[in-house]
Amino acid sequence: MPRRGHRWKTPPEQLTLTLRAESLVFGGAALARAPDGRVVFTWFAAPGELVEAVVEREYPDYLEAVTTRVLEPSPDRVEPRCPLFGECGGCQLQHMAYPAQLRAKEAVVREQLKRIGGLGDDVVRPIVGAREPWGYRNHVRFSTGRKFGDVGFISRRGHGLLKVEHCPIADPWVNEILPQLQGHGAGLHQIQVRHSAATGSFLVNPAVPGVPFPTGQTSYLERLAGHDFVVSASAFFQVNTAQAEEMVRLVGEALPSRGRLLVDAFAGVGTFARIFADRFDSVVAIEESNSAARDAKVNLAPVKNARIRIGKVEDILPAFEDHPDAIVLDPPRPGCAPPVLAAITAFRPRVVVYVSCNPATLARDLRVLVDGGYRLTDVTPLDMFPQTGHIECVSRLEWPAA
Numbered sequence: 001m002p003r004r005g006h007r008w009k010t011p012p013e014q015l016t017l018t019l020r021a022e023s024l025v026f027g028g029a030a031l032a033r034a035p036d037g038r039v040v041f042t043w044f045a046a047p048g049e050l051v052e053a054v055v056e057r058e059y060p061d062y063l064e065a066v067t068t069r070v071l072e073p074s075p076d077r078v079e080p081r082c083p084l085f086g087e088c089g090g091c092q093l094q095h096m097a098y099p100a101q102l103r104a105k106e107a108v109v110r111e112q113l114k115r116i117g118g119l120g121d122d123v124v125r126p127i128v129g130a131r132e133p134w135g136y137r138n139h140v141r142f143s144t145g146r147k148f149g150d151v152g153f154i155s156r157r158g159h160g161l162l163k164v165e166h167c168p169i170a171d172p173w174v175n176e177i178l179p180q181l182q183g184h185g186a187g188l189h190q191i192q193v194r195h196s197a198a199t200g201s202f203l204v205n206p207a208v209p210g211v212p213f214p215t216g217q218t219s220y221l222e223r224l225a226g227h228d229f230v231v232s233a234s235a236f237f238q239v240n241t242a243q244a245e246e247m248v249r250l251v252g253e254a255l256p257s258r259g260r261l262l263v264d265a266f267a268g269v270g271t272f273a274r275i276f277a278d279r280f281d282s283v284v285a286i287e288e289s290n291s292a293a294r295d296a297k298v299n300l301a302p303v304k305n306a307r308i309r310i311g312k313v314e315d316i317l318p319a320f321e322d323h324p325d326a327i328v329l330d331p332p333r334p335g336c337a338p339p340v341l342a343a344i345t346a347f348r349p350r351v352v353v354y355v356s357c358n359p360a361t362l363a364r365d366l367r368v369l370v371d372g373g374y375r376l377t378d379v380t381p382l383d384m385f386p387q388t389g390h391i392e393c394v395s396r397l398e399w400p401a402a
């Protein structure tokens with residue numbers, strides 16, 4: 001994927017290229033080659049298409065371009081639903097029919113496992129698509145305009161606010177209140193809106209003066225797999241509740257039906273610890289964020305065999321005296337720090353379930369675990385974020401029986 005944070009320059013003159021889009025890469029751009037052989041990550045092209053694209057950024061070893069004209073459209077091309085598509089930084093794939101998005105994402109996972117992890121793709125199961133690829137986001141962070149108090153998103157190029165009337169991937173409740181937030185954002189850096197369709201609970205933070213509904217809540221109540229979770233404004237919770245249910249199903253299938261000690265590493269508000277505690281004699285949740293760990297304490301209070309350790313997994317796990325026999329890893333995009341993987345290959349829990357939102361760091365970490373003696377039994381891509389280039393995976397590894 002195009003690497004954020006790398007040094008780039010804008011080409012001195014407008015450079016338009018005719019490109020044949022090959023596969024999609026992680027992030028949602030299509031890979032193409034310039035006439036001089038350089039890789040061009042091309043936004044808003046579908047695999048197979050011939051497009052004209054304008055180069056926006058020139059990096060030392062590749063270019064980043066945006067499609068301006070489609071010369072030979074793919075049969076998978078569709079009209080984007082959102083009038084801001086291409087301008088807004090939120091969605092990358094609205095120009096592709098949903099089944100084509102799923103095929104492309106599954107192909108990305110196979111490619112990353114092979115290229116980065118040197119792992120065979122025979123372990124990759126069919127991607128679990130969303131039944132509802134629109135209106136799923138239960139959590140939206142809006143930016144605001146200083147002068148008129150407009151509410152919207154920062155443009156894809158990173159400057160300027162796009163006022164948003166309706167976001168087609170946001171939960172319908174978020175879209176209901178959005179027009180009432182317009183004009184009230186002045187003086188607020190961002191407005192976070194979170195809503196649980198299951199509990200009806202919501203959070204609009206910080207307080208927004210002058211709107212006809214309560215705001216300024218510091219937490220709200222989510223429900224997943226039949227359990228209620230208190231979630232603070234700054235704590236992580238899965239943004240697509242329907243697909244989070246599918247994730248829980250996959251994690252549940254991967255974990256043993258009975259066990260002694262389960263470690264829920266990168267536990268957030270205690271999600272997997274709470275849901276799977278009844279299968280284990282004891283459960284330890286590890287989480288570094290104070291606010292998420294505070295929520296986890298509340299959420300795990302009724303679970304007598306669960307406790308929470310606050311701190312970094314790479315500091316806490318290697319010092320465990322009681323070795324777990326199952327572990328769930330759900331790290332942020334950079335993946336697991338080396339001491340986490342070293343502790344696992346030393347302790348050899350019989351099952352490791354690795355939930356990942358970045359196929360590249362997943363492939364890197366799976367390689368380490370496989371080299372350490374684990375057998376990778378399956379990797380299931382899961383579409384948590386339809387219309388975007390994000391990809392989630394649930395992987396299972398087991399320690400081979402002696």
Ligand SMILES: C[S@@+](CC[C@H](N)C(=O)[O-])C[C@H]1O[C@@H](n2cnc3c(N)ncnc32)[C@H](O)[C@@H]1O
Pocket residue numbers: 236237238265266267268269270271272286287288289292311312313314330331332
């Ligand atoms: C992708 S979220 C997963 C949360 C949870 N498993 C869930 O599904 O709701 C990753 C979590 O790991 C936490 N985190 C990030 N780096 C960490 C680290 N080095 N040690 C412990 N927790 C960490 C974050 O605060 C966040 O809550």
